[in-house]
Amino acid sequence: MNIVTIRASSLAELFDCPARWEAKHILGMRMPSGAAAHLGTAVHASTGLFDQATLDGAPITADDAAGALVDTIRDKNAEVDWDDTDPAAAERIGLALHARYCAEIAPRQHYVGVEVACERLEIPELGLALTGTTDRVRTTEAGFGISDLKTGGRAVGTDGTAVTAGHGPQLGVYELLAEHALGVPISAPAQIVGLNTGKTAAAQRVGTGEIESPRAALLGTEDQPGLLQHASRLIHSGAFYGNGKSVLCSAKYCPRHATCPYKS
Template sequence: MNIAVNPTKIIPIRASSLSDLFDCPARWEAKNLLNKRMPAGARTRLGTAIHEAVTQWDHMHLIGESVSTEECSEILHQQIWQPNEEVDWADLDQNSAESIGHALVNKYITQIAPTQKFIGVEVRCESLILADLGIELTGTIDRIYENDEGELGIGDIKTGKTSVGSDGVVKTSGHTPQMGIYTVLAAHALQESVTAPARIYGLTTAKTDKGQHVGIGEIESPAEVLLGTEEEPGLLHHAAKILKHGTFYGNSKSMLCNEKFCPAFATCKFRK
């Protein structure tokens, strides 16, 4: 790693935020350095609710305890109706969100969970400081799995309108930076090689059963893309340049350049 940065200035980067940094540095700065907040979107809250419900299922199975679908449904209900954050329900009302959530939790439990051998669920990792880049990697890994060859890999649950196509293909583009950090953190936490492909557990949050697809997609060698090689710098080197120079430029063509998604939208000079 060849970038010279001030070793006393270490900036933490959550795995889930790295893609945001590359998509629009100005939005990333507003959310992660300036701590500007806005209400969560309805589908973001739905995704959180689904995540919490299926995590209960996977965790209880991992520790050998019994768990019912009714228990997971209750968690989903509480996450929708008693959220611990302000939520903008303009795009999706709570009744519809709960209905979609129940359907997708059931699909995950019956179609995805039985096919996976999880060895870790919601694994909180110690931060990893890359002093030569001025970066501290942080994050909680959704899942760590073991494949048929005994190799370890990380998995992450993704929900959204386009998470899985009607052909069953899971959208993996744009997730490599986050999966790369999770892979590096998992290897650091386990003190073992994590060489299996990163897996995306996709769930499409459509309103009807016909559009509610689930599936598993894979990303090969995400850590290599993140860290790079001797010949070609990785994504973290580019992130370090942005952070080092404070070049938090905006991207008016970002799909998230909207007042619903960006706390800096109203004052952003880059969209003028």
């Protein structure tokens, strides 16, 4: 069985619309990054710089780290479809969320790894190789656990808790990757760090939420196949059917939308 590489961040898309996943990750069809995704990349850059400096024992201020966010937003070499989004407004939102993360989230965390990259974790029996970068690995009373930053308009509820629904399979993969990269057991609940990209200060909420044992559904049991087994069967069958009811079924998100027979 040939080995197919899967990025951890793409697993949810595989199950949402296999045809879109194939277009991006097998056929290499490309399209500009959306404004929301680019903002998320910028926030990851600045918060990562802040946390890594602390981990290195040479902490910097939130303002010092914010430069990475501005540089990412303004990167002229990045292909970004801003559509009707104002880059300046995105920058303001990103800076506000960065400041809140540094003041409200980071001081409560005990990171042992920032942007932990795993080049390749092969699972020969499934014909899959997992790859990706785990945002953070932290220590808790329950042991080591991963933390994943999520930005978006619905990343944090009005109660201040990060939305965790739908993120379990992806975080399960990140746990596997972090264990392989760092060589430590991941036993604490997975944590989502949500940063809500609202236009007003009140809507720019930050918060955390936890997922217990996200690997359970991923790996399955002897009696019940897990999502990785299903992913393997789907990918190796070549049956990349489309999902016309996907909320991302549009030319804005799918590079094959113009010719896709499954589109809504």
